[in-house]
Amino acid sequence: MADAAPTTTWHVDAPLTDVPPAVDLTIQEFLADRHAEFDGIDPVIEQGITELGKFVVGGKRLRPLFAWAGVRAALDGGGGQLDPGTDAASLVRAVSSLEFIQACALIHDDIIDHSDTRRGRPTVHRSFEARHRRDAWLGDPGAYGVSQAILVGDLAFAWADDMLAASGVSAEALLRARTPWRAMRTEVIAGQMLDISVEASGSEDPEAPGKVNAYKTAAYTVERPLHVGAALADAPAHTVEMLRSAGRDIGVAFQLEDDYLGVFGDPAVTGKASGDDLRSGKRTYLAATALRAADATDPAAAARLRAGIGTVTSEEEVDVLRGIIVDSGAAADSTALIRSLTDRAVETLRGGGLGRSVTGELVAVAEELTERRS
Amino acid sequence: MADAAPTTTWHVDAPLTDVPPAVDLTIQEFLADRHAEFDGIDPVIEQGITELGKFVVGGKRLRPLFAWAGVRAALDGGGGQLDPGTDAASLVRAVSSLEFIQACALIHDDIIDHSDTRRGRPTVHRSFEARHRRDAWLGDPGAYGVSQAILVGDLAFAWADDMLAASGVSAEALLRARTPWRAMRTEVIAGQMLDISVEASGSEDPEAPGKVNAYKTAAYTVERPLHVGAALADAPAHTVEMLRSAGRDIGVAFQLEDDYLGVFGDPAVTGKASGDDLRSGKRTYLAATALRAADATDPAAAARLRAGIGTVTSEEEVDVLRGIIVDSGAAADSTALIRSLTDRAVETLRGGGLGRSVTGELVAVAEELTERRS
Numbered sequence: 001m002a003d004a005a006p007t008t009t010w011h012v013d014a015p016l017t018d019v020p021p022a023v024d025l026t027i028q029e030f031l032a033d034r035h036a037e038f039d040g041i042d043p044v045i046e047q048g049i050t051e052l053g054k055f056v057v058g059g060k061r062l063r064p065l066f067a068w069a070g071v072r073a074a075l076d077g078g079g080g081q082l083d084p085g086t087d088a089a090s091l092v093r094a095v096s097s098l099e100f101i102q103a104c105a106l107i108h109d110d111i112i113d114h115s116d117t118r119r120g121r122p123t124v125h126r127s128f129e130a131r132h133r134r135d136a137w138l139g140d141p142g143a144y145g146v147s148q149a150i151l152v153g154d155l156a157f158a159w160a161d162d163m164l165a166a167s168g169v170s171a172e173a174l175l176r177a178r179t180p181w182r183a184m185r186t187e188v189i190a191g192q193m194l195d196i197s198v199e200a201s202g203s204e205d206p207e208a209p210g211k212v213n214a215y216k217t218a219a220y221t222v223e224r225p226l227h228v229g230a231a232l233a234d235a236p237a238h239t240v241e242m243l244r245s246a247g248r249d250i251g252v253a254f255q256l257e258d259d260y261l262g263v264f265g266d267p268a269v270t271g272k273a274s275g276d277d278l279r280s281g282k283r284t285y286l287a288a289t290a291l292r293a294a295d296a297t298d299p300a301a302a303a304r305l306r307a308g309i310g311t312v313t314s315e316e317e318v319d320v321l322r323g324i325i326v327d328s329g330a331a332a333d334s335t336a337l338i339r340s341l342t343d344r345a346v347e348t349l350r351g352g353g354l355g356r357s358v359t360g361e362l363v364a365v366a367e368e369l370t371e372r373r374s
Numbered sequence: 375m376a377d378a379a380p381t382t383t384w385h386v387d388a389p390l391t392d393v394p395p396a397v398d399l400t401i402q403e404f405l406a407d408r409h410a411e412f413d414g415i416d417p418v419i420e421q422g423i424t425e426l427g428k429f430v431v432g433g434k435r436l437r438p439l440f441a442w443a444g445v446r447a448a449l450d451g452g453g454g455q456l457d458p459g460t461d462a463a464s465l466v467r468a469v470s471s472l473e474f475i476q477a478c479a480l481i482h483d484d485i486i487d488h489s490d491t492r493r494g495r496p497t498v499h500r501s502f503e504a505r506h507r508r509d510a511w512l513g514d515p516g517a518y519g520v521s522q523a524i525l526v527g528d529l530a531f532a533w534a535d536d537m538l539a540a541s542g543v544s545a546e547a548l549l550r551a552r553t554p555w556r557a558m559r560t561e562v563i564a565g566q567m568l569d570i571s572v573e574a575s576g577s578e579d580p581e582a583p584g585k586v587n588a589y590k591t592a593a594y595t596v597e598r599p600l601h602v603g604a605a606l607a608d609a610p611a612h613t614v615e616m617l618r619s620a621g622r623d624i625g626v627a628f629q630l631e632d633d634y635l636g637v638f639g640d641p642a643v644t645g646k647a648s649g650d651d652l653r654s655g656k657r658t659y660l661a662a663t664a665l666r667a668a669d670a671t672d673p674a675a676a677a678r679l680r681a682g683i684g685t686v687t688s689e690e691e692v693d694v695l696r697g698i699i700v701d702s703g704a705a706a707d708s709t710a711l712i713r714s715l716t717d718r719a720v721e722t723l724r725g726g727g728l729g730r731s732v733t734g735e736l737v738a739v740a741e742e743l744t745e746r747r748s
Contacts, residue, residue: 182536
């Protein structure tokens with residue numbers, strides 16, 4: 001174990017802002033143990049664990065953060081309690097396991113989306129491909145890379161469960177956490193399947209991206225992590241329902257804000273090309289509502305938008321589409337919806353009977369995630 | 375629930391031969407529940423669950439069979455016991471969950487191997503591809519099929535854990551089963567990664583396929599399932615070690631027999647083309663040892679074998695390679711090794727202190743799996 005491990009001094013009042021570095025540490029410890037346990041099988045296994053390690057470095061740690069918020073909420077006004085033998089360190093290890101589900105989702109998504117990089121580094125399938133090329137191995141390097149990445153994603157998925165089960169929380173806590181854990185895993189996979197089929201079918205129904213968001217983002221990123229944390233800390237049903245309700249609203253608002261930034265965001269802030277979603281043709285609620293509104297009020301503009309989504313390349317072309325979306329009213333509607341969902345979530349949290357500090361921290365996170373325009 | 379469900383009349387003495395149909399039923403029940411729970415999300419989810427259902431139909435159910443053997447062994451002379459509240463029906467549901475790990479492994483393997491069919495039916499990625507083509511959707515049908523199949527495999531992997539956790543066995547039994555369960559999941563993935571890298575590197579080291587067999591087949595198909603069953607039924611350490619030792623030998627022998635049939639097997643028995651492994655170039659222990667022996671005694675023959683593996687197409691060419699393998703002594707050595715491993719496993723089982731019927735049944739299964747030449 002690492003020296004001066006924050007997890008050994010971790011306590012149940014730890015603020016949400018302390019979660020990301022603590023998660024980094026628990027994951028490093030976990031992977032160091034896996035290296036010790038499995039590197040000896042073969043260099044390719046060591047390579048796989050190393051790739052996974054590089055992959056789980058960084059990231060905002062949103063899911064463990066919301067899960068920790070669920071723990072804090074349960075213990076601070078929410079009516080929950082720690083089981084005998086369950087300490088703060090085991091709880092932070094338990095919530096860190098969510099990052100391995102995320103790792104699997106992203107590694108497999110990168111294959112599905114044919115992505116070459118993520119956060120400025122080669123994707124896992126590209127890394128394995130590069131090693132194959134470097135060593136002049138037999139067969140197609142790209143296919144080899146994809147094959148190994150599918151398996152590394154599977155490993156991450158298995159290790160999420162292992163990390164939770166070995167975290168040190170009580171058997172009763174694990175049992176309670178199963179309900180949201182199993183729901184979340186199926187919901188994120190279902191959301192991804194739906195996302196892919198919506199894109200392939202070319203559906204313009206605004207309900208469709210809304211549903212994708214509900215399962216792939218809102219439930220998976222906010223609602224269920226809050227639920228997991230609350231369950232670990234034995235929160236009563238009314239607290240769980242309150243947190244889930246706020247979590248759903250925050251999650252939907254978060255994705256809508258993400259979609260807004262995908263059209264209007266400043267590259268210096270988003271780290272992506274200007275109008276990235278318009279260039280890629282991502283089927284968002286914003287795009288769908290803009291098309292529907294423009295169809296009714298300005299068919300020529302609607303036709304230009306429909307044709308431009310996914311095909312535009314120049315900044316001028318992107319600007320034209322942005323103008324159409326604004327003129328359709330969809331941009332303002334989306335902004336208003338984000339605000340109203342966030343306000344409703346904040347109202348739910350403030351009326352939730354939780355302690356002052358956890359309420360304040362959760363409200364701050366909700367507002368930060370839904371106001372990212374500068 | 376289905377009428378006249380064998381699981382409700384299932385008992386702990388149920389013979390191994392009764393396991394496959396019981397597993398079929400528990401899986402049908404589980405999937406029916408998942409349809410009820412998730413079909414409403416979207417037709418593509420219903421399609422995914424249906425594809426998974428078609429995929430888990432059939433198969434020899436080896437892993438649940440060995441796990442059930444572990445339960446029987448623990449309870450019949452092995453020194454184990456049923457936890458209060460754990461009944462036979464919950465145990466058969468628990469062991470059935472292994473089939474979902476197998477489903478994930480096969481669905482992902484079919485993608486990795488670019489297989490079009492399995493057991494005479496389209497692979498999952500080909501099924502989704504066909505639907506995409508039929509509906510004339512956007513984008514590449516093949517890529518769509520692979521994407522959805524990666525996710526259906528992920529779903530299967532998640533549901534294996536869910537099925538085990540919801541099987542009804544006690545929390546203590548689940549805790550005991552975690553040790554072999556977590557080991558097995560990592561071992562099968564590591565074995566597959568190793569298999570892929572061995573093939574791509576073109577390694578001729580006989581140790582390599584041996585190691586792949588140990589992790590991908592022996593541990594995963596026989597040793598760990600026996601271990602899971604024994605752990606569920608609280609077997610003491612000496613029984614667990616005895617079963618694992620026999621399981622390792624049976625598992626390695628099983629794969630060696632598979633490899634022998636892949637060269638010499640009768641298509642009417644194997645269901646595969648004559649000399650299938652020679653045509654596909656599969657890197658087996660048999661091929662590696664034949665090459666090593668031929669290098670020493672008949673370099674010209676070794677060269678023909680080396681060039682022929684993976685490239686031969688006609689029955690005449692395959693026959694030539696078969697002759698070289700026989701002449702090298704590797705075929706006889708392999709047969710002798712299969713026999714000695716099986717004999718050692720049988721000896722271990724017979725000396726294991728288990729009840730007469732479970733001993734007899736396990737010995738029968740071991741012999742059946744390692745003598746499949748007619």
